[in-house]
Amino acid sequence: MYKTSAILNELDRNKEIAKENFRVVVDSAPNALVISDIRGNISLINNQAKEMFGYEAEEIVGSKLEILMPERYREQHSKKHANYFLSPKVREFESSLELFAVRKDGTEFPVEICLTPIKTDDGTVALASIVDITERKRSEIIIKKQVIELQQKNKEMEQFTYIASHDLQEPLRTVTNYLQLIEEDYPEQIKGELSQHLATVGSAINRMSILVRSLLDYGRLGRNKVLSLTNAEMVLNEVMSDLNGLIKCTNSNIIIDNTLPKLHAYETELRQMLQNLLNNAIKFRKKDTRPVIHIGFTRKDDYYEFYVKDNGIGIDSRYSERIFKMFQRLNKETDFEGHGVGLANCKKISEMHGGTIWVESEPGRGSIFKFTIPFL
Secondary structure (H helix, E strand, O other): OHHHHHHHHHHHHHHHHHHHHHHHHHHHHOOOEEOOOOOEEEEEEEEHHHHHHHOOOOHHHHOEHHOOHHHHHHHHHHHHHHOOOOOOOOEEEHHHOOOOEEEEOOOOEEEEEEEEEEHHHOOOOOOOOEEEOHHHHHHHHHHHHHHHHHHHHHHHHHHHHHHHHHHHHHHHHHHHHHHHHHHOOOOOOOOOOHHHHHHHHHHHHHHHHEEEHHHHHHHOOOOOOOOEEHHHHHHHHHHHHHHHHHHHHHEEEEEEOOOOOOOEEEEEHHHHHHHHHHEEEEEEEOOOOOOOOEEEEEEOEEEEEEEEOOOOOOOHHOOOHHHHOOOOOOOOOOOOOOOOHHHHHHHHHHOOOOOOEEEEOOOOOOOOEEEEEEOO
């Protein structure tokens, strides 16, 4: 009899120790924790919950959970709480559900809640882990507002670029027409130095016209874009067909390392990017060296990584970011024609797809241009 009593006493002491250890663990948790029974009565709260809600333990233990909720939730919650114990399991209620809690002073705040059932000697209880997401919500609102403002600014910039480009072309056409009239009406007077001056003016107007059209094309990128399942291999074949004359006259060797995939992309823009990169790989070739260009891709965890590798003149790493900006040129126009727009277009196209573009290069040792397109 004595032994049995001693064993029972020892069990009771162990239970008390276990309960005390449990309370210590609950109090040391980083989140606010509230434990309630099947009837919805609060049996335990930790220090973080006291601080969050403004209650002391003696004020709230034994009260209904609804005391921590706005009035509009209380009736519905009482029914859902009873149903939870019919099939208790871990459940997360994220911020997308727009959940709110209420403090002792009546102020509401947004929360995320995770419910975890815990079996005890007195039956199953529900442990609610509560996170105050007020700051996160405030940040989301600010970010959302900034995104809307940025989208509006982008629209305004696109409209400005489109209108400005059109308006700039009109005076250029006027000057070009007058130059033609002068050449037609005064052929005998246009000789020597005067002829050279007019040719210089005509050449400058032509370059300006190309720049304006390039600016217009850049502004149009992304307008009315349509995302569709695109055969990148077929797009590349079309690009090579378009550049066939350039490939032949430069005796370029284009090597396709593997069959490009089918993927969701903006087909027109993808074609433009491949064409720009291949054209540049041929253009910036070494003198007296046959251009050898490798094109292929590798499949990463959640995106495709495409590359265009050449054996051309290469690029100093100091300029690896500058080359993707509008109208940035590293070489003299007399050495390589162009206006510094192609790679800026490529950057914008890659970002339209949610990817990035960069270059790996050394002067005299060729370049590898890489860009990514995420899986959808």
